[in-house]
Amino acid sequence: MRADAFLAAAAALPLRDLREIVPRGGIVVVAPHPDDESLGCGALIAEACLRGIPLRLVVVSDGTGSHPTSPSHPPERLRALREAETLAAAACLGLPAAHVAFLRLPDRFVPAEGPRAEAAAEAIAAAARDCGAGALFVTWAHDPHGDHRASAALARTARDRLGDVRLYAYPVWGWTLPPETEVGPPPRGARLAVAPHRDAKAAAIAAHRSQTTTLIADDPQGFRLEPAMIARFLREDEIVLAVDP
Template identity: 55%
Template sequence: MASLPYADLDSITGGRTTLVLAPHPDDESLGCGGLIAEACARGRPPVVAVLTDGTMSHPNSPSHPAPRLRALREAEAQAAVESLGLGAHRLYFLGLRDSAVPTEGPEFQAAAARLVRLIRDHDAGSILVTWEHDPHPDHAAAHRLAAEAARITGVRLIAYPVWGWTLPAHRCLPSRPTTGARLDIARHLPAKRRAVAAHASQHSGLIADDPQAFRLPADMLAIHDRPFEVFLFPDAAAAPAGTPA
């Protein structure tokens, strides 16, 4: 994936407003913080929707029970997108339960309908979501929700890997042809670093009273601290013209 050709932002997104769907607060910064910053710099700020409340990162913290942790993670996400140049009024929290994103049934349809409303309210032309092969159930479920919203609205579906970078090389190959491109984010790397740093609960000892706490490993942070981001097109028909598979 890291060897894909470079493409311009407009070639990737179609030149219209983009809806970025993050399964958890921090995925937006890790996977496409540079793209968010570039879109803002061009005067076309995206819309960011955080799917879950993120409260399973510290499920047994006495100092941060779920309501307080949710508020903290929302505040971190707000600070993160502001670091990228995005106004907090373009950040939405959908509030689904962390680690319990539905993949079918009434809850699934309700969540997809909320994404459809955001797409239509903001006249978005594309939806960015975590890669369908990311080894986290919420990430795969988020992709399924975004695909449903894209099907209903006809917008371009674009995927960004987060945990997919940790897979062995042979497992990074999808089961069907996928096209993609890299976006040069070198000039936005300082802003992306500030955005990732804003999610302090996820990579520091900010919450130290939960022995089962999640913490982003240093090698994972290093993977996303690069002067490019990768975007994949599950439907070859949605790929930018001239982008090879």
């Protein structure tokens, strides 16, 4: 199926209550970079926290690829900043810092296989066991970013180790795919309403100041989320795609 038709069909998936999507147990959200959790799953995290559903956030990469040549923010400082931003964003959504884990794999070079990938998959599985997870959520395997695809592979490996646990994917950069890109069978899954948590989600996204403002202004290669992209993630719903075993 072409990406344009797939995404249009995904946008028409039924709205579901969170407990219809994850009928039992806790939830693990896997974010390739600090900020993906707020963009793709902010309302989901807020809803789970509001309802007392155990949730763990696992951030895969160290985030240092966003401003690779900044004199003011060399890698160690940038990593510390992005982790602090993530904890601030989590707090906006109601998630305690103790429930956030940082794997610190290299941004732009997250491995999908090999010893470090195996260790990362086990860390995701451990987070799932810790909260009695009934489902994992990770970025879509067709997102046009290597770290997003690698994180999807890590989550699949973790799910295989866990047994009866559902796996869902959330698109982040998938919306930018060329329309003719082939992405496989029609989507299955659901949409979760953003409206009850829009303010919290907006605050969480804004907490990632290094990605949304000119906080780091001395790197001509620096990344910044465009307002139109932020607005997309504050629309009516979050899409979660069922991933087959």
